[in-house]
Amino acid sequence: MAPSGASAAAKPQAWGEHLSATAVRRAGFDPALLLVVPAALFMLLLFVYPFVYGLVLSFEPKEGGALANYHHFFTSNRLWPTIGTTLKLAMPATLINVFVALPIAYRMRQPSPWRRTMTALLVVPITLGTVLIAEGMLTYFGPKGWLSQFLQAAHLYDGAIRLTHNYWGVLISLVVSGFPFAFLLILSYITGIDPVLARAASTLGADSRAQFRYIYLPLLAPGLAMCFCLAFVQAFSVFPSAVLLGAPAGPTRVISIAAYEAAFEQYDYSLASAIAMLMGFVQLLIVAFVLSLRGWFYKGPVGGGKG
Amino acid sequence: MKHDFNELRLEGVTRRFAGVGGNAFNALSELNLTVRRGEFIALLGPSGCGKSTALNCIAGLLALSGGTIRLDDMRIDTLPPERRGFGMVFQNYALFPHMSVAKNVGFGLKMRGVPASQIAPRVTQALKLVQLAGQEHKLPGQLSGGQQQRVAIARAIVIEPPLILMDEPLSNLDAKLRLETRSEIRRIHRELGRATIYVTHDQDEALSLADRIVVMKDGVVQQVGTPEEVYAEPANLHVARFMGYRNVIELPVEGERDGRVTLASGDIRLSGVRKLPLSGTHAMVAIRPEEISLAAPGAHANVIAGRVDNVEYGGRDSLLEIVTPNGTRLHVRAPGRFDAGASVFVHVPPERALVYPQEVH
Numbered sequence: 001m002a003p004s005g006a007s008a009a010a011k012p013q014a015w016g017e018h019l020s021a022t023a024v025r026r027a028g029f030d031p032a033l034l035l036v037v038p039a040a041l042f043m044l045l046l047f048v049y050p051f052v053y054g055l056v057l058s059f060e061p062k063e064g065g066a067l068a069n070y071h072h073f074f075t076s077n078r079l080w081p082t083i084g085t086t087l088k089l090a091m092p093a094t095l096i097n098v099f100v101a102l103p104i105a106y107r108m109r110q111p112s113p114w115r116r117t118m119t120a121l122l123v124v125p126i127t128l129g130t131v132l133i134a135e136g137m138l139t140y141f142g143p144k145g146w147l148s149q150f151l152q153a154a155h156l157y158d159g160a161i162r163l164t165h166n167y168w169g170v171l172i173s174l175v176v177s178g179f180p181f182a183f184l185l186i187l188s189y190i191t192g193i194d195p196v197l198a199r200a201a202s203t204l205g206a207d208s209r210a211q212f213r214y215i216y217l218p219l220l221a222p223g224l225a226m227c228f229c230l231a232f233v234q235a236f237s238v239f240p241s242a243v244l245l246g247a248p249a250g251p252t253r254v255i256s257i258a259a260y261e262a263a264f265e266q267y268d269y270s271l272a273s274a275i276a277m278l279m280g281f282v283q284l285l286i287v288a289f290v291l292s293l294r295g296w297f298y299k300g301p302v303g304g305g306k307g
Numbered sequence: 308m309k310h311d312f313n314e315l316r317l318e319g320v321t322r323r324f325a326g327v328g329g330n331a332f333n334a335l336s337e338l339n340l341t342v343r344r345g346e347f348i349a350l351l352g353p354s355g356c357g358k359s360t361a362l363n364c365i366a367g368l369l370a371l372s373g374g375t376i377r378l379d380d381m382r383i384d385t386l387p388p389e390r391r392g393f394g395m396v397f398q399n400y401a402l403f404p405h406m407s408v409a410k411n412v413g414f415g416l417k418m419r420g421v422p423a424s425q426i427a428p429r430v431t432q433a434l435k436l437v438q439l440a441g442q443e444h445k446l447p448g449q450l451s452g453g454q455q456q457r458v459a460i461a462r463a464i465v466i467e468p469p470l471i472l473m474d475e476p477l478s479n480l481d482a483k484l485r486l487e488t489r490s491e492i493r494r495i496h497r498e499l500g501r502a503t504i505y506v507t508h509d510q511d512e513a514l515s516l517a518d519r520i521v522v523m524k525d526g527v528v529q530q531v532g533t534p535e536e537v538y539a540e541p542a543n544l545h546v547a548r549f550m551g552y553r554n555v556i557e558l559p560v561e562g563e564r565d566g567r568v569t570l571a572s573g574d575i576r577l578s579g580v581r582k583l584p585l586s587g588t589h590a591m592v593a594i595r596p597e598e599i600s601l602a603a604p605g606a607h608a609n610v611i612a613g614r615v616d617n618v619e620y621g622g623r624d625s626l627l628e629i630v631t632p633n634g635t636r637l638h639v640r641a642p643g644r645f646d647a648g649a650s651v652f653v654h655v656p657p658e659r660a661l662v663y664p665q666e667v668h
Contacts (some may be wrong), residue, residue, distance in 0.1 A: 199368050200401035202388040202465065205418035210389075214414070218405045298405030300448055 023244070058274035070273035082283055083253040089167070089242070090235035092172035097231050098224060101183035106212060109190045118186070122180035130177050133245035137173055138164055169245035170252045174235050180229045189223035190216065190271065193302045222296040229287045236283050255279045311380050312469045313503065315342040319374035320384075322360050334360040335526045337376070342470070345500045349517035351507055352551065357526035358506045359474055365504065366472050367391045378469065383528075384538045389418070394463030398475040400455045402447035408434070408458050409443035415466035433459075433465035436495060453484040457491065464499060471503045477512065489515060510550055514538060522546045543583065543614075544591055544663045552593035553638045557665065562589050568662045575611055579660030589665045594655055596626060597640040602654035608659055613637065615649045629653060 246252025263272035350358035356540035366389035376384040406622035530542035613629035
């Protein structure tokens with residue numbers, strides 16, 4: 001005991017620090033944690049409770065057993081194809097948004113007056129909202145719209161132009177509303193990558209393409225996956241433009257329309273809940289798949305060293 | 308891309324930047340410099356003096372606003388950095404965070420299309436040179452700052468560049484590591500014999516590493532010379548201040564003969580060596596603290612009386628701040644221990660008191 005007592009006496013300060021650190025750990029409670037309570041309550045009341053309520057409701061159908069709603073969904077020709085219809089819209093829209101935004105954002109990685117103009121222009125569709133975009137598109141892309149009139153007046157294309165009230169109308173609107181979101185998100189990821197890395201690569205012989213492939217793309221991959229997920233979830237829950245710009249009775253009868261009809265036309269909240277749960281499940285599946293791909297990539301900080 | 312050269316010639320290299328409110332300014336004006344094969348050049352100056360701008364212009368990371376850069380007879384200032392093939396070491400290392408040490412070091416070889424079977428042995432050899440053998444599979448984030456900088460050096464030299472550029476490579480390291488890495492850089496330069504241009508704001512680094520030093524201020528070269536020349540014979544007052552001539556005193560000129568100038572004012576009477584033609588009634592004298600010595604009491608030539616005002620203990624010696632009765636302050640490095648308030652006499656060797664013309668304000 002004597003040696004340890006002597007060393008403790010020799011280093012009173014270190015010993016004291018050690019004591020206070022264990023004391024905090026033993027107590028195991030940091031009052032600052034209480035700051036989490038409002039947010040936790042908020043999540044509980046506005047997210048967890050409605051979700052659980054809907055989940056339970058979906059297992060309490062108007063008639064039949066607990067799984068009757070799900071059974072009905074997958075056997076009804078009016079319901080289960082909506083998953084495919086929605087995917088057919090959401091997937092291409094997401095892919096276009098992410099992979100068109102990527103090269104443009106890459107070109108704009110250096111600050112310039114252009115970037116400010118472009119960013120300002122792109123924020124506009126985000127603030128407008130889908131309904132206003134649909135309104136505008138109806139007058140612009142419609143059979144008697146400006147685009148059609150211009151193409152015919154210029155004799156560039158004389159056939160009938162059908163870009164509204166069908167699949168293409170909805171796809172275009174998903175791109176218009178989703179592209180700025182994807183672009184701004186990717187731009188912020190790209191500008192977060194230290195440009196000195198690309199310069200280092202260039203002194204080592206990497207041209208612009210190689211810099212993108214070996215430096216930017218691997219460092220962006222986790223961000224791209226995240227952007228893909230957010231853009232996909234946004235596109236998958238398409239509703240207003242599928243009604244206003246699409247053919248809601250046929251080719252663009254997306255899953256949210258099916259849920260809406262069940263809830264507000266058939267007043268079957270239980271079935272509507274089941275459809276909403278399935279919608280969430282499909283989204284979750286895709287998101288989980290894409291995020292699991294992130295495990296293949298480097299996920300650490302994107303700086304070049306201590307700065 | 309060449310593997311070696313005889314001369315890198317910079318002629319009138321100028322870089323202008325757009326300043327605030329459309330006031331363009333020259334970050335670098337009319338830099339003329341010839342770097343010979345195997346030479347170690349240090350660009351030295353305070354921050355904002357244009358030394359990093361010069362390095363980036365040579366690397367190709369900044370376009371020139373004027374002038375030319377030639378590697379022997381080949382004009383290179385119009386080539387993009389990836390076609391110049393110079394190795395560069397950055398201040399913050401700029402290691403690729405998603406690649407292992409081996410991949411980082413091998414990157415330049417891969418870009419040059421070297422087969423993978425030849426990359427591995429060359430990477431191993433380069434890592435051995437910077438004493439990092441066995442760390443191949445770590446990510447940069449798992450290494451210490453000093454190790455990261457050595458990986459960056461290995462990455463720059465493995466491509467066997469004709470010229471190695473270093474942009475303040477030691478300024479992010481702590482004092483001890485800085486000294487170690489400095490000797491390492493010196494050793495690597497001796498072993499490889501590659502021409503190196505090294506940017507620093509630390510005169511000790513420049514003096515200890517370089518064959519020639521280029522001292523810069525406000526984008527203009529002030530002096531180009533060997534470490535001995537720049538240390539002992541600063542071309543002007545800016546260089547003198549930067550090279551550690553901490554005592555710069557303005558005094559009236561009493562007389563001048565054979566390059567010896569006598570300056571006198573009240574309690575100070577000094578004679579020194581004229582370094583530049585004088586104009587006006589006053590001149591500036593520059594003296595290093597370590598070249599002033601303590602003297603016996605009495606009124607001899609170049610002896611100044613004063614009182615110790617402040618003492619900084621420095622191990623083998625102390626840095627004293629001495630105030631003369633008229634209030635002139637002198638920094639003196641002297642062996643032994645001193646107490647503040649003591650009266651002392653100091654002697655300034657006339658050949659080490661450098662006299663420059665008065666500064667124009």
